Amino acid sequence: LRSNETAPMKQWETVAIVGVGLIGGSIGIDLLSRGLAKHVVGIGRRPESLLAAKQAGAVTQTTTSLEEGVAQAELVVVCTPVGQIADDICRTFRACPDHALITDAGSTKAAIVAEVEKLAPRARFVGSHPLAGGEKSGPTAAVPNLFENRTVVITPTEKTDAADEARIVEFWTSLGAKIVRMSPEEHDRAVAAISHLPHLTASALAEATSTEDLPLAARGWLDSTRIAAGDPGLWKQILMVNRTHVLTAIARYEKVLGSLKAALENADEAQLEQMLTDAKRKRDALGS
Amino acid sequence: LRSNETAPMKQWETVAIVGVGLIGGSIGIDLLSRGLAKHVVGIGRRPESLLAAKQAGAVTQTTTSLEEGVAQAELVVVCTPVGQIADDICRTFRACPDHALITDAGSTKAAIVAEVEKLAPRARFVGSHPLAGGEKSGPTAAVPNLFENRTVVITPTEKTDAADEARIVEFWTSLGAKIVRMSPEEHDRAVAAISHLPHLTASALAEATSTEDLPLAARGWLDSTRIAAGDPGLWKQILMVNRTHVLTAIARYEKVLGSLKAALENADEAQLEQMLTDAKRKRDALGS
Numbered sequence: 026l027r028s029n030e031t032a033p034m035k036q037w038e039t040v041a042i043v044g045v046g047l048i049g050g051s052i053g054i055d056l057l058s059r060g061l062a063k064h065v066v067g068i069g070r071r072p073e074s075l076l077a078a079k080q081a082g083a084v085t086q087t088t089t090s091l092e093e094g095v096a097q098a099e100l101v102v103v104c105t106p107v108g109q110i111a112d113d114i115c116r117t118f119r120a121c122p123d124h125a126l127i128t129d130a131g132s133t134k135a136a137i138v139a140e141v142e143k144l145a146p147r148a149r150f151v152g153s154h155p156l157a158g159g160e161k162s163g164p165t166a167a168v169p170n171l172f173e174n175r176t177v178v179i180t181p182t183e184k185t186d187a188a189d190e191a192r193i194v195e196f197w198t199s200l201g202a203k204i205v206r207m208s209p210e211e212h213d214r215a216v217a218a219i220s221h222l223p224h225l226t227a228s229a230l231a232e233a234t235s236t237e238d239l240p241l242a243a244r245g246w247l248d249s250t251r252i253a254a255g256d257p258g259l260w261k262q263i264l265m266v267n268r269t270h271v272l273t274a275i276a277r278y279e280k281v282l283g284s285l286k287a288a289l290e291n292a293d294e295a296q297l298e299q300m301l302t303d304a305k306r307k308r309d310a311l312g313s
Numbered sequence: 314l315r316s317n318e319t320a321p322m323k324q325w326e327t328v329a330i331v332g333v334g335l336i337g338g339s340i341g342i343d344l345l346s347r348g349l350a351k352h353v354v355g356i357g358r359r360p361e362s363l364l365a366a367k368q369a370g371a372v373t374q375t376t377t378s379l380e381e382g383v384a385q386a387e388l389v390v391v392c393t394p395v396g397q398i399a400d401d402i403c404r405t406f407r408a409c410p411d412h413a414l415i416t417d418a419g420s421t422k423a424a425i426v427a428e429v430e431k432l433a434p435r436a437r438f439v440g441s442h443p444l445a446g447g448e449k450s451g452p453t454a455a456v457p458n459l460f461e462n463r464t465v466v467i468t469p470t471e472k473t474d475a476a477d478e479a480r481i482v483e484f485w486t487s488l489g490a491k492i493v494r495m496s497p498e499e500h501d502r503a504v505a506a507i508s509h510l511p512h513l514t515a516s517a518l519a520e521a522t523s524t525e526d527l528p529l530a531a532r533g534w535l536d537s538t539r540i541a542a543g544d545p546g547l548w549k550q551i552l553m554v555n556r557t558h559v560l561t562a563i564a565r566y567e568k569v570l571g572s573l574k575a576a577l578e579n580a581d582e583a584q585l586e587q588m589l590t591d592a593k594r595k596r597d598a599l600g601s
Contacts, residue, residue: 156529156531157531158531158532158533159532159533175531176528176529176531178529205528205529215525215526215529216529218521218522218523218526219522219526219527219529219530219531219534220529220531220533220534222518222521223518223533223534223537223538224533225570225573225574226514226517226518226537226570227533227537227592227596228573228588228589228592228593229514229566229569229570229573229592230510230511230514230566231592231593231595231596232569232588232591232592232595233506233510233562233565233566233568233569233570234506234507234595235506236595237503238503238506238507239507239595239598239599240464240493241444241464241466241493241503241504241507241508242507242599243444243445243446243463243464243507243508244446244447244540245446245447245508245511245512245515245539245540246507246508246511247599247601248536248537248539248540249511249514249515249536249537249538249539249540250511250537250592250595250596251533251536251537251596251601252532252533252536252537253589253592253593253595253596254593254596254597255589255593257586257589257590257593258586260589261582261585261586261589264577264585265577265580265582265585268577268578268580271577272574272577272578274521275570275574275577277521278517278518278521279567279570279574280521281517281520281521282513282514282517282521282563282567285513285516285517286513286560286563286567289552289553289556289559289560289563290556290560292553292556294549294553297549297552297553298545298546298549300516300520301516301541301543301545301548301549302545303520304515304516304517304519304520304538304541305516305519305541305542305543305545307519307520307522307524307527307538307541308515308519308538308539308541308542309542310527311527311530311534311535313535313539
């Protein structure tokens with residue numbers, strides 16, 4: 026080997042994806058279109074979703090049996106709703122080859138990681154959360170390059186094997202993602218504030234709007250409420266699983282909104298402008 | 314004339330625009346690029362903004378003197394910050410030709426209309442509010458076709474001349490806008506809910522976010538906080554002028570958010586999912 030020869034990208038022989046919606050389907054599309062996997066098995070409950078995933082080029086084979094689907098997999102990515110992920114990981118562990126790596130795409134991590142470490146301590150599992158969701162869901166929402174330049178949080182613990190962690194990092198990196206490493210608890214606290222709270226405030230704003238006023242909705246309302254169009258069933262699970270942290274984030278938000286309201290009630294123009302300026306500074310730091 | 318011949322689009326000889334920022338500049342660009350006006354006079358306090366507006370093709374002439382700028386105008390569009398609009402309209406009325414029409418682009422209407430009807434009752438004024446703002450401001454934010462398919466609310470009163478109203482409708486329609494007619498009071502109530510409240514909730518969300526969590530901000534946070542990047546000085550004025558209606562809108566919003574919070578505190582999954590579903594239905598009615 027010449028010294029300047031880079032190692033070829035490892036190609037997975039078989040990857041199984043449990044749940045082929047927006048996230049799972051997009052993973053499959055990239056694995057296949059980038060030549061990162063030879064076979065991608067799509068596992069789901071509904072044959073019509075599996076068919077849609079296959080037609081979208083997200084999977085090469087499909088099955089409604091998790092046990093059959095993971096039997097040959099080197100890597101299993103569990104992309105089901107958060108309330109179901111720990112169960113699906115444990116079932117995967119019992120049915121997959123010993124060497125198989127398991128990760129997930131759940132929006133919460135502490136409960137999932139704790140349950141897996143308790144019920145399937147020998148599973149080669151590394152928790153993941155790709156910050157690439159949106160208001161659309163299902164296999165028809167899957168798109169190529171969804172993870173390009175997006176952040177994926179991985180949540181290894183002291184029980185995680187370093188080599189397993191490295192391979193999960195390599196997996197997400199091969200899809201173009203940037204990796205952030207956090208503890209499961211720190212992850213859940215942070216996403217309560219930056220993801221789950223915005224969902225609730227967007228929903229509250231949409232719901233607080235009178236139907237008669239909707240024809241006047243312009244860019245501000247449309248942007249601010251966009252994620253309220255997300256799947257209520259999925260979001261209910263996320264909010265319930267992470268409710269302690271979400272309640273803390275709501276309390277913090279209510280306090281800030283209360284200060285803005287007080288400035289307005291008191292006609293305190295200087296205070297109002299200062300708060301708007303502080304908020305603008307935080308928003309400007311992120312770009313559009 | 315043959316009966317099927319449509320009337321040619323009237324070309325204004327001279328339109329004066331007081332305040333050549335996002336709205337005023339975009340109006341000027343359309344007036345000139347669509348051949349709707351021969352001369353567009355840009356009026357502003359800062360020579361550098363006037364120069365930028367001229368370079369953007371938004372105006373043909375510029376002046377820092379409102380009185381000189383409106384002296385030859387058939388139509389004057391006042392696009393200054395809301396706290397200044399009524400004054401600028403009254404000054405315009407004293408300096409413009411008797412036949413000149415005056416409108417504005419203020420985000421609130423009741424106080425402006427009342428003050429103009431009191432201090433300049435003979436002004437040929439029709440209040441307007443183009444729902445085409447954004448988080449950017451200033452003449453460099455001006456773009457062509459900003460008003461295409463956007464809503465412009467006009468707020469005539471019983472004192473408004475019907476012919477003047479028709480010409481203002483024609484003016485905004487020539488820029489591609491859809492017209493909604495409301496009373497000044499009804500306008501202010503509605504925009505408090507659909508525009509001013511979202512600005513406050515976006516600002517509160519941005520401000521409630523810890524700087525350390527910002528690297529995890531994804532699409533939801535970015536969308537929900539985008540308008541918090543708006544100009545704090547302009548927004549402070551809007552919120553102050555419309556504070557009674559805005560406080561009512563905040564109270565309504567806090568109640569809805571409180572219900573979501575209670576459902577979460579009580580772990581009432583059914584109630585939580587129902588509220589998220591109701592919010593989604595309202596959001597889905599509007600498209601992206």
